[in-house]
Amino acid sequence: MMKDWFRNIIGVIIFVIVGIFLYSVVIHNTFGADKMVLGNHYVKDGVQETGAQNIVTTIVVLYRGFDTLGEVTVLFLAATALGAILAGFRDKKKNKKKTRASLIVSITTKFLFPMIILFGSYIFIHGHLTPGGGFPGGVVIATAFLLMFLADPYAFVSEKKLSISEGTVGMLYVITGLVGLYLFQNFLESFLPTGSPGTLLxxxxxxxxxxxxxxxxxxxxxxxxxxxxxxxxxI
Amino acid sequence: MVSPILIIAFSLFAAFFIAFFSKISKGIGRIVAFITVSVNLVISIYVIQNAMVKPILVFTGGFKPPFAINLAVDQLSAFLVLLVQILAFCMISYQMGKKGELPENKFYTLFILNVMGVSGMMMTGDIFNLFVFFEITAISSYGLVAIRKDKAALEGSMKYLIISSIGSSLFLIAIALIYGQLGTLNMADIAQKISMVNGSVLITAFLLIVSAFFIESEIFPFNGWAPDAYEGSNDTVTAMLSGFISKAGLYALLRLSFIVFGIGIKNSLFLTFGITTFIIAELSALRQTRLKRMLAYSSIGQMGLILAIMGIGTQQAVFAGIFQIFNHAFSKAILFLAFGYIFIHTGWREIEQFRGFGRKRPFLGALMSIAILNLLGFPIFAGFWSKIAILSEVGRNAKFLVLVFILFAAVVEVYYYFRFLKISYSAPVDDTAPKKTNFAVGISLTTMAVIVIAVGVYPSIITNFINSAAMALMDKAHYIQWVLGG
Structure with missing residues (x-):
């Protein structure tokens, strides 16, 4: 009883202190002022330096490409860790009856599946020209598979093929970076010609x-x- | 010249390589991980050789800072990265001598990426990139802690995940505040312009960063996750948590507070929280009946001691702190690995079960004693020199109250460690036939013990590096100059 009372008092004190700090930050932080060293540089010289029309993409892939490689790794790690933890819990009851989705859903999925894959590919191939890019494109592709899983509980995706494809692509990403390191002494430096902004290549x-x-x-x-x-x- | 970025590129490549072959070959992860860690060790030796002459600046993407991310490897980073790689090498050698955790390939992927994340945190010169590597380290740690999949492992991992995620979001908010004020993310650039930041924003951002990295470096009262995560994780992972994951959080805290922010409040903050952690953790360790939990609390206490000595803020104090980081990392790696190995074979948890253990298994017993004596600072071990540096530096700055607290906690520490040694070397109660220690495990533990004794006898082989590292951490103007002017 005494302990709860004490804890509440401490909670209120911390709440008030944090509130005061955050209030002072909101008061003093001048949002929208023209202090953006990086932002200005990217907007003014970005297209010229890199030849990509979509500035956001330029920042994500070239200026801060190393972070993007890190973020790709974070996703990879999350998937690996989840797989590692779930590995012991799976395959307990294999022959459980599952209900199939209705005829309409499963037929529609067959038509939609290739379309969604195509749309996802479009998004990441045109990443340097239009909004989008690799992450949203990949997510769209995964939604196609999600739809397939929902429509057909017996649908089978080979884990081996998935891990081979993610492994290959990951290694190619690192190799792309190393080519830049080898040619220009800079990891992930763009070693292809910039081309004319606005075209696919x-x-x-x-x-x-x-x-x-x-x-x-x-x-x-x-x-x-x-x-x-x-x-x-x-389960 | 060998670029330090190769450590990161090579580890990533290896991780994806394991993913490629994971469903084809079951044993690939073990081999690839061993090769990766060995190559990284060689690279980091080259890196420290170069960095001792001149700090290494690495650009990515082909743009100069502050417009792109750069790695800024000075003597401090190079020394700590080398330390991490040596520890990782010993741990992977240890792992060679026993069965891996299942699923093995995924375990080794997480291991490689965790070491990469820690090295990346120590090398980067960009505050947002620091966040990315922090995330890589943290997420792989959650996975590693939980990998044994029993109740204790899942509980520890879950606590760690929740508390540490709060920490990383606090860090992200702090980065956003600084970016909103200065419009730049490069650490040297921020350090140069830090006076332009509004005072209250600066202090808020600093306190957010301090809370975030106090969580990661297990400082009281932010360390609720630590004992459970230590207890739940398996042998190698516990050694990693104590050996370098917590040190990476501490490094980030030191780099940001000494070089980037450089505000005076940090000293009293570090001193207060460090001493509190040291005393409370040592007193908690005294009460434990389980060996691993006792070691976990001792680990937390040592982190507090290191933080406190850094809080004195002179160059000799930083020197002593870095030396203590070195000693603690090696001692705890030996202790946790040896305990883990014994636990796998015997299932012993309680300290009482170790009665007579040192006589029955003289080899492992001697290794554990070396690690303990090193941690306590006995002569001929490396720990002696760091303890003496700590005490004399505290005394020189006339912080006698701090001295009293440190000595008090150190006495408590000596008491419970000697209690363990006494039990361990008393007459054995049962005659469980001693099994032979696996060759790879023995080599790995002996290597670390030899390093500790070699440094204890000839401290000059390492003091040179630590001196330059301490100098690098103290000299803010020099850091700005070589990153932005170079």
């Missing part, structure tokens, strides 16, 4: 990397869904 290595990221994110998320699905069926 422009932006140096951006399209290459976005295709790799697209495939990687797509296969990773599909693998993740696959893991979760089998787990759900097992």
């Amino acid at each position: 422009s932006g140096g290595i951006i399209p290459v990397i976005y295709v790799l990221i697209g495939i990687k994110v797509g296969s990773e998320l599909t693998g993740l869904l696959n893991n979760l699905r089998e787990d759900e069926n097992a």
